[in-house]
Amino acid sequence: MGGANVGAEVCALARELGKRIAERGWVLLNGGRDSGVMRASAAGAHEAGGTVIGILLDADASRAAPDLDYAIVTGMGDARNLINVLTSDVVIACPGGAGTLSEVALALKNGKRVILLGWDAGAAFEDFRGGLLTTAKDPEDALAQAKETLPRAGHHSQPG
Amino acid sequence: MGGANVGAEVCALARELGKRIAERGWVLLNGGRDSGVMRASAAGAHEAGGTVIGILLDADASRAAPDLDYAIVTGMGDARNLINVLTSDVVIACPGGAGTLSEVALALKNGKRVILLGWDAGAAFEDFRGGLLTTAKDPEDALAQAKETLPRAGHHSQPG
Amino acid sequence: MGGANVGAEVCALARELGKRIAERGWVLLNGGRDSGVMRASAAGAHEAGGTVIGILLDADASRAAPDLDYAIVTGMGDARNLINVLTSDVVIACPGGAGTLSEVALALKNGKRVILLGWDAGAAFEDFRGGLLTTAKDPEDALAQAKETLPRAGHHSQPG
Amino acid sequence: MGGANVGAEVCALARELGKRIAERGWVLLNGGRDSGVMRASAAGAHEAGGTVIGILLDADASRAAPDLDYAIVTGMGDARNLINVLTSDVVIACPGGAGTLSEVALALKNGKRVILLGWDAGAAFEDFRGGLLTTAKDPEDALAQAKETLPRAGHHSQPG
Numbered sequence: 001m002g003g004a005n006v007g008a009e010v011c012a013l014a015r016e017l018g019k020r021i022a023e024r025g026w027v028l029l030n031g032g033r034d035s036g037v038m039r040a041s042a043a044g045a046h047e048a049g050g051t052v053i054g055i056l057l058d059a060d061a062s063r064a065a066p067d068l069d070y071a072i073v074t075g076m077g078d079a080r081n082l083i084n085v086l087t088s089d090v091v092i093a094c095p096g097g098a099g100t101l102s103e104v105a106l107a108l109k110n111g112k113r114v115i116l117l118g119w120d121a122g123a124a125f126e127d128f129r130g131g132l133l134t135t136a137k138d139p140e141d142a143l144a145q146a147k148e149t150l151p152r153a154g155h156h157s158q159p160g
Numbered sequence: 161m162g163g164a165n166v167g168a169e170v171c172a173l174a175r176e177l178g179k180r181i182a183e184r185g186w187v188l189l190n191g192g193r194d195s196g197v198m199r200a201s202a203a204g205a206h207e208a209g210g211t212v213i214g215i216l217l218d219a220d221a222s223r224a225a226p227d228l229d230y231a232i233v234t235g236m237g238d239a240r241n242l243i244n245v246l247t248s249d250v251v252i253a254c255p256g257g258a259g260t261l262s263e264v265a266l267a268l269k270n271g272k273r274v275i276l277l278g279w280d281a282g283a284a285f286e287d288f289r290g291g292l293l294t295t296a297k298d299p300e301d302a303l304a305q306a307k308e309t310l311p312r313a314g315h316h317s318q319p320g
Numbered sequence: 321m322g323g324a325n326v327g328a329e330v331c332a333l334a335r336e337l338g339k340r341i342a343e344r345g346w347v348l349l350n351g352g353r354d355s356g357v358m359r360a361s362a363a364g365a366h367e368a369g370g371t372v373i374g375i376l377l378d379a380d381a382s383r384a385a386p387d388l389d390y391a392i393v394t395g396m397g398d399a400r401n402l403i404n405v406l407t408s409d410v411v412i413a414c415p416g417g418a419g420t421l422s423e424v425a426l427a428l429k430n431g432k433r434v435i436l437l438g439w440d441a442g443a444a445f446e447d448f449r450g451g452l453l454t455t456a457k458d459p460e461d462a463l464a465q466a467k468e469t470l471p472r473a474g475h476h477s478q479p480g
Numbered sequence: 481m482g483g484a485n486v487g488a489e490v491c492a493l494a495r496e497l498g499k500r501i502a503e504r505g506w507v508l509l510n511g512g513r514d515s516g517v518m519r520a521s522a523a524g525a526h527e528a529g530g531t532v533i534g535i536l537l538d539a540d541a542s543r544a545a546p547d548l549d550y551a552i553v554t555g556m557g558d559a560r561n562l563i564n565v566l567t568s569d570v571v572i573a574c575p576g577g578a579g580t581l582s583e584v585a586l587a588l589k590n591g592k593r594v595i596l597l598g599w600d601a602g603a604a605f606e607d608f609r610g611g612l613l614t615t616a617k618d619p620e621d622a623l624a625q626a627k628e629t630l631p632r633a634g635h636h637s638q639p640g
Contacts, residue, residue, distance in 0.1 A: 027550070053550060053552075055552070059397055059566055059590070060566070070507070070533060070550065071567070072533075072535070072552055072563060072567050073563065073566040073567045074562070074563050074566065075396075075397040075398065075399070075562060075563070075566050075590075076239070076395075076396040076397060076399050076556075076559070076562070076563075077242065077379055077395040077396060077397075078242050078266055078269060078270070078395065079236070079239040079242045079395065079396050079399075079556070081266075082237065082238050082239045082554070082555060082556070083552065083553065083554050083555070083556075086539055086540070086553040086554065086555050087551070087552050087553045087554075097268075097269070097287070098265045098266070098268035098269035098285075098288070099265070099269045101261070101264075101265035101268075101284055101285070102262050102265035102266045102269060104261075104265075105258045105259070105261035105262035105264075105265055106238055106241075106258070106262045108258040108261075109238060109257070109258035109259045109262060110238065110539065110555075120283065121282075121283070121284040122281075122282035122283025122284045122286075123280065123281070123282025123283065123284075124261055124281040124282045124283075124284045124285065125258075125261070125284065126282075127257070128258070187390070213390060213392075215392070219406055219430065219557055220406070230347070230373060230390065231407070232373075232375070232392055232403065232407050233403065233406040233407045234402070234403050234406065235402060235403070235406050235430075235556075235557040235558065235559070236396075236399070236402070236403075236555075236556040236557060236559050237539055237555040237556060237557075238555065239396075239555070239556050239559075242394070242395060242396070243392065243393065243394050243395070243396075246379055246380070246393040246394065246395050247391070247392050247393045270379065270395075396559070397562065398562050398586055398589060398590070399556070399559040399562045401586075402557065402558050402559045417589070417607070418585045418586070418588040418589035418605075418608070419585070419589045421581070421584075421585035421588075421604055421605070422582050422585035422586045422589060424581075424585075425578045425579070425581035425582035425584075425585055426558055426561075426578070426582045428578040428581075429558060429577070429578035429579045429582060430558070440603065441602075441603070441604040442601075442602035442603025442604045442606075443600065443601070443602025443603065443604075444581055444601040444602045444603075444604045444605065445578075445581070445604065446602075447577070448578070
């Protein structure tokens with residue numbers, strides 16, 4: 001997960017994350033739009049031969065990122081953020097805005113493990129820190145933490 | 161908005177808020193469950209003769225707060241949080257957990273004015289502070305701030 | 321429930337239905353758009369002093385019918401059809417297109433009583449006929465049938 | 481698409497349909513539950529080496545069919561039926577109950593091509609017959625009709 005409107009540095013981080021998710025044989029799932037963290041992580045995973053699923057908020061796929069393998073069309077606007085987190089085994093959140101924060105919150109509400117990559121959510125999420133919520137210093141650290149969460153790495157694992 | 165699992169002090173705050181919303185002739189809208197901030201604010205508004213709308217996450221109304229005038233049954237789980245904020249003219253958030261944070265985030269994502277009553281969201285929401293996001297020291301302060309947002313206080317105004 | 325694109329005769333039927341729902345002291349709930357059966361039934365109920373709730377598919381209320389008392393903003397497109405039927409005690413369906421048929425189907429799927437006013441759904445819904453699904457010859461007949469379904473006519477009853 | 485509670489004959493039809501979808505190199509998408517048409521079509525596609533996506537109504541994957549490659553967890557109940565049809569390039573509907581009818585209706589509402597396999601929807605859907613809605617006499621006929629709809633058979637094609 002992560003913002004649609006982010007700078008080049010965050011996009012590079014997301015691309016690297018996507019690449020490493022694919023290299024582990026995991027499936028990347030994100031919001032599927034053709035911008036920011038979604039486009040960059042999809043591109044990184046796709047280039048490394050991985051599988052990418054995008055959960056689109058629109059009622060058609062016209063704004064989908066080009067590197068999706070599967071575009072799920074919801075037509076439900078931001079309500080699709082719930083699907084993003086419920087479908088993911090682990091949520092890795094790159095920097096973003098309020099949309100990303102809503103995904104972090106919905107994930108924690110539903111008992112999902114959340115790893116913040118390259119930022120910190122501060123006081124609002126203090127109750128979850130060290131439990132469901134941790135921070136990672138780089139993509140490899142994020143994936144190492146994610147791996148501890150997944151008892152059986154395998155076909156259905158979908159870090160988002 | 162606010163938590164389902166909160167202490168007596170927060171419930172008292174929510175009840176007072178509900179009462180004052182009703183006294184202004186505004187409609188109270190919340191998540192409609194029979195617990196915490198939702199039950200308490202509904203009770204406060206109802207006692208003061210106000211109108212209360214609850215947006216329920218379940219597929220029936222069996223867990224609805226007793227003081228709802230209108231129970232909207234969504235059957236969509238936490239996806240109903242989006243409806244809570246899109247339907248509200250202003251979102252007043254009492255303390256809560258990750259569910260409340262998701263509502264704050266979804267509201268800001270959709271350009272809604274959010275007033276935090278009795279807590280502070282910290283660094284995660286820093287970009288919105290002083291703009292869409294402010295804090296209030298008590299219910300009356302929250303409503304005074306809400307009123308500035310509403311050009312036409314009237315029938316359809318639904319602070320949540 | 322009923323179509324957004326219907327002729328003058330169906331609109332007159334919907335208006336009459338709305339009026340009679342209000343006269344019974346029931347709440348009218350529909351899809352809330354400013355066209356067809358939604359606009360006409362809202363107008364009929366509003367004129368007769370009734371309460372009208374509209375469940376909007378858009379992310380704002382700009383296309384809402386003028387006679388709504390409460391506009392619920394979902395931003396979830398046609399997914400809001402599920403909310404329409406789950407929230408209603410009884411679904412009365414005027415003629416419409418595929419959207420109305422989806423509401424009839426979702427209502428029956430969820431065990432709701434459905435009354436078709438002025439049309440017949442034919443073979444597809446044969447299994448439900450005489451049970452959950454009946455037809456009515458006019459608005460008064462529809463409401464008489466609806467009343468049998470409602471053990472306690474009251475504040476929360478929301479025929480849609 | 482198709483019913484969760486159907487007889488052995490319909491399950492055999494669905495299995496054959498899934499097998500042939502996979503043999504064409506298309507992706508099968510359905511509601512993902514471990515029963516009826518969903519389980520049978522997934523099994524048929526999986527055995528033939530195809531890819532299967534299930535859009536689950538629950539908030540977890542505990543009731544998912546065993547032959548899914550990707551389980552999308554929505555937690556939105558029957559509202560996920562909208563996702564099923566918006567995501568599909570063509571909807572092929574096996575016999576089912578009201579849930580299947582809601583998918584047929586939502587698909588037609590959104591301008592999707594619908595092919596009824598082994599049944600007829602009757603008068604309710606008469607307006608769409610011969611246009612968006614046709615019937616097929618067997619799985620091969622359904623797929624031949626589906627193929628005419630798809631200008632570019634390819635990676636993203638997801639008959640449901």
